Amino acid sequence: QKQVVPFQEGNASMKALLGGKGANLAEMTRAGLPVPPGFTITTEACLAFFKVGNRISEDLLEQIAAALKQLEKQKGQTFGDANNPLLVSVRSGSVSSMPGMMDTILNLGLNDLTVQGLAALTNNEKFAYDCYRRLMQMFGNVVLGIEGYHFEQLLHRLKEKEGVVQDQDVTAEGWKGLIEDYKKCILAKTGLAFPQHVYEQLRLAVEAVFKSWNNQRAQIYRKINRIPDEQGTAVNIQSMVFGNMGSSCGTGVVFTRNPSTGENTFFGEYLINAQGEDVVAGIRTPLAIAALKSEMPLIYEQLFAASKQLEKHYKDMQDIEFTVENNKLYLLQTRNGKRNAQAALKIAVDLVHEGLLTKEEAVERIEVSHLDQLLHRGIDEEAVKDVLAKGLPASPGAAVGQLVFDADTAAEWSRAGKTVILARNETTPEDIHGVIASEGVLTSRGGMTSHAAVVARGMGKPCVCGCEEVRIVLDEKRMFAGSRVVEEGDWITLDGASGRVIIGAMPLHEARMTDELLIMLKWADDIRTLKVYANADNPEDAKIARQLGAQGIGLCRTEHMFFSPTRLPVVQRMILADNKEDRLQALSQLLPMQQSDFEGMFEEMDGLPVTIRLLDPPLHEFLPNLEDLQKRHTELTYNKDASDLEREEIAHLLRKVQALHEANPMLGQRGCRLGIVYPEIYDMQIEAIFRAASGCIDRGVRVLPEIMIPLVGHANELKILRELVDFVAEQVLGKDKLRDCPYKVGTMIEVPRAALTARQIVAYADFFSFGTNDLTQMTYGYSRDDAEGKFLTHYVDQKLLPHNPFQVLDTEGVGQLIDLAVNAGRLVKPSLKTGICGEHGGDKESIFFCHLTGLDYVSCSPYRIPLARIAAAQAFI
Numbered sequence: 001q002k003q004v005v006p007f008q009e010g011n012a013s014m015k016a017l018l019g020g021k022g023a024n025l026a027e028m029t030r031a032g033l034p035v036p037p038g039f040t041i042t043t044e045a046c047l048a049f050f051k052v053g054n055r056i057s058e059d060l061l062e063q064i065a066a067a068l069k070q071l072e073k074q075k076g077q078t079f080g081d082a083n084n085p086l087l088v089s090v091r092s093g094s095v096s097s098m099p100g101m102m103d104t105i106l107n108l109g110l111n112d113l114t115v116q117g118l119a120a121l122t123n124n125e126k127f128a129y130d131c132y133r134r135l136m137q138m139f140g141n142v143v144l145g146i147e148g149y150h151f152e153q154l155l156h157r158l159k160e161k162e163g164v165v166q167d168q169d170v171t172a173e174g175w176k177g178l179i180e181d182y183k184k185c186i187l188a189k190t191g192l193a194f195p196q197h198v199y200e201q202l203r204l205a206v207e208a209v210f211k212s213w214n215n216q217r218a219q220i221y222r223k224i225n226r227i228p229d230e231q232g233t234a235v236n237i238q239s240m241v242f243g244n245m246g247s248s249c250g251t252g253v254v255f256t257r258n259p260s261t262g263e264n265t266f267f268g269e270y271l272i273n274a275q276g277e278d279v280v281a282g283i284r285t286p287l288a289i290a291a292l293k294s295e296m297p298l299i300y301e302q303l304f305a306a307s308k309q310l311e312k313h314y315k316d317m318q319d320i321e322f323t324v325e326n327n328k329l330y331l332l333q334t335r336n337g338k339r340n341a342q343a344a345l346k347i348a349v350d351l352v353h354e355g356l357l358t359k360e361e362a363v364e365r366i367e368v369s370h371l372d373q374l375l376h377r378g379i380d381e382e383a384v385k386d387v388l389a390k391g392l393p394a395s396p397g398a399a400v401g402q403l404v405f406d407a408d409t410a411a412e413w414s415r416a417g418k419t420v421i422l423a424r425n426e427t428t429p430e431d432i433h434g435v436i437a438s439e440g441v442l443t444s445r446g447g448m449t450s451h452a453a454v455v456a457r458g459m460g461k462p463c464v465c466g467c468e469e470v471r472i473v474l475d476e477k478r479m480f481a482g483s484r485v486v487e488e489g490d491w492i493t494l495d496g497a498s499g500r501v502i503i504g505a506m507p508l509h510e511a512r513m514t515d516e517l518l519i520m521l522k523w524a525d526d527i528r529t530l531k532v533y534a535n536a537d538n539p540e541d542a543k544i545a546r547q548l549g550a551q552g553i554g555l556c557r558t559e560h561m562f563f564s565p566t567r568l569p570v571v572q573r574m575i576l577a578d579n580k581e582d583r584l585q586a587l588s589q590l591l592p593m594q595q596s597d598f599e600g601m602f603e604e605m606d607g608l609p610v611t612i613r614l615l616d617p618p619l620h621e622f623l624p625n626l627e628d629l630q631k632r633h634t635e636l637t638y639n640k641d642a643s644d645l646e647r648e649e650i651a652h653l654l655r656k657v658q659a660l661h662e663a664n665p666m667l668g669q670r671g672c673r674l675g676i677v678y679p680e681i682y683d684m685q686i687e688a689i690f691r692a693a694s695g696c697i698d699r700g701v702r703v704l705p706e707i708m709i710p711l712v713g714h715a716n717e718l719k720i721l722r723e724l725v726d727f728v729a730e731q732v733l734g735k736d737k738l739r740d741c742p743y744k745v746g747t748m749i750e751v752p753r754a755a756l757t758a759r760q761i762v763a764y765a766d767f768f769s770f771g772t773n774d775l776t777q778m779t780y781g782y783s784r785d786d787a788e789g790k791f792l793t794h795y796v797d798q799k800l801l802p803h804n805p806f807q808v809l810d811t812e813g814v815g816q817l818i819d820l821a822v823n824a825g826r827l828v829k830p831s832l833k834t835g836i837c838g839e840h841g842g843d844k845e846s847i848f849f850c851h852l853t854g855l856d857y858v859s860c861s862p863y864r865i866p867l868a869r870i871a872a873a874q875a876f877i
Ligand code: ADP
Pocket: 036, 088, 089, 090, 091, 092, 099, 100, 101, 102, 103, 104, 106, 238, 239, 240, 241, 242, 275, 276, 277, 321, 322, 323, 332, 333
């Protein structure tokens, strides 16, 4: 089986086999672009390697050797030859882009002999030994697992000795000495000498890249980006080109458009006389690409032309690595550039206008999970007084948090419920858990393409980087800026859009819709058939929902209206009433309150349906906690100063709460069960709804109430309650007005039995709304409150379940119930309206399922509406 593919034989469509990097190197080679020749070891080879217990087969070794021979011929150099050595890079390349997550080794093929050859050949000793020490550093770190700082320390000492600041100012003699130090370090740490045999170097490096697929940071990255573990990585072996050979050399990264605003401007950074990751590592602060135009005008023109060519070819913004060796340009990588949500939208809209993409392609391309960050908040400028420093605006958005200086503390504090900002001199892939835990990231070094910037943009987190005015002293847990000192735990605010670091916790304002988002949403609306409703419990939320494009309210939870401080006492009086009369009295006080809530909702949603769910939770949720009461009761019993009246009151309350206490309230007296046993509660709510409707109709508002009965499991439950709704509606509205109020009655399908008996239930229902939170809970038999954070996390970690089913709809199980109920219901009643209103309504995969199942709508929280509109369109495409 062929497990090695030369660049000239591959192409971009072979991503699964060659990895993204390999496939694109092949594609660029085919397009005639200047790519150093090389070959790719396939992902299949990687999987085979894992399968036999992390061992490279003889067959693969032979294939590699053969490809290498071919490469030697192409280059006119020989691997391991003392006079004319071929040097290669060994680069990881996964199928889905995972920038910086896995390992790459450069300058492989150098040893004590070949380094002399290289020096003689290039007439540049300093350069040759610089390459050699870099190889030892990368090899020591990636292959032998020696922590980077051991090498850094030795390097630092050398520079101090030579009295230089920059790596490129170290002398050839300096490098030679360092190489001896590195050799000792490697021997001391591993008990083995640095391998002089170049084929052994190669074999070990390939193995290490394969294994890096399973390193911790790669695993975490895959998990948060939902990349399957089974993909494996390809390995690219590529002949080296050198950006570190002197002042007519350099290396850099360009984006064909600005990745943080989306503007169609050439964007990037480079360093003269540097190699590989020098630019992204943030060791030296790089120059903006515009400077290349004056420094190397010809190279700049070539680079610009190649970039445009690639962008057209891939129909997307590209992120390109290049190196200049003695005034000759080479391209080392291209990929679709990471960008934040706003840039993604702008680029997609622009590409449609430029005629490169269709609207469908543009909509399809939007990463819906990234839309979240667009709908995030910005800083309230009025409040900004104290700007500590300004860095590069690497990833927009505002973040407020307490300052921490290392990733572990960030993770720890965030687990303890704090919001944190991670500040580092620069971040490395080892810091990723800290970045995940933080609201935003600040670095004092590194450019717009530094690790921190790339990772933060990918996660949609605000980031300010290269903020050289601040100096972080890790040991003291302090940050200095001029004469100012900021301590760990101090509050700061980052503005990733302007690069400002602001002292204190600034108030933030709500998100705004950009023009590009509005255009994209309009296109999505033209495409999609699935409607998007909102879950909204009050008029303010309804208003926001409508602004964001809601086509109705899919779930208004009436109990949320009961929790305000003025209402709760009345609700409690209603619950605690000893007789019906007292209960009715309390209810009559609640009625106008509910009525005004509903009026507000109807007015905001004028002309659109409003689905109101009658009271759902168990009553004790409105009462004081049982244990607290028992404590207070005991206290009062032994408190001599307490009056008899007080004691009697608390005893009464305690008895009531005890009486209402349930062993398993989620399965107890709640939902329609409550409404049937205490009809006066639902009666009041229904009356409030129709009185509100009546008032609104008088004011010319078009009302479309949809009354939803929760937790129905048997058709008779709905039958009784539907009769109640119809009765009250007619009582309140009278025959005439009823005609102006085309209301619906339906049920939530959230008990498995309801789904199974949909055929019976539909007789009394105008709509079914799948309450997928409860339906998931009851189908799996998982108590949500007990599952999340406990066994469920374990299950997902162990890959026993593909996802948390409370986040991503379990289409296989719960989905079957939905499908069954929709089909059974429609068979009896073709006009039946169907939708879902659980948390899943805002999840992309779940929305896809809803579309495929033929539901009429999904209902989600207001801020997820734009996301749902796009996802619904994507589902159609
Ligand atoms: P990553 O996936 O982390 O970007 P890469 O494989 O792209 O890792 O390589 C890391 C760095 O080394 C990049 O800057 C790349 O351009 C550089 N590099 C890789 N191969 C070569 C090569 N053959 N010649 C010169 N530089 C190279």
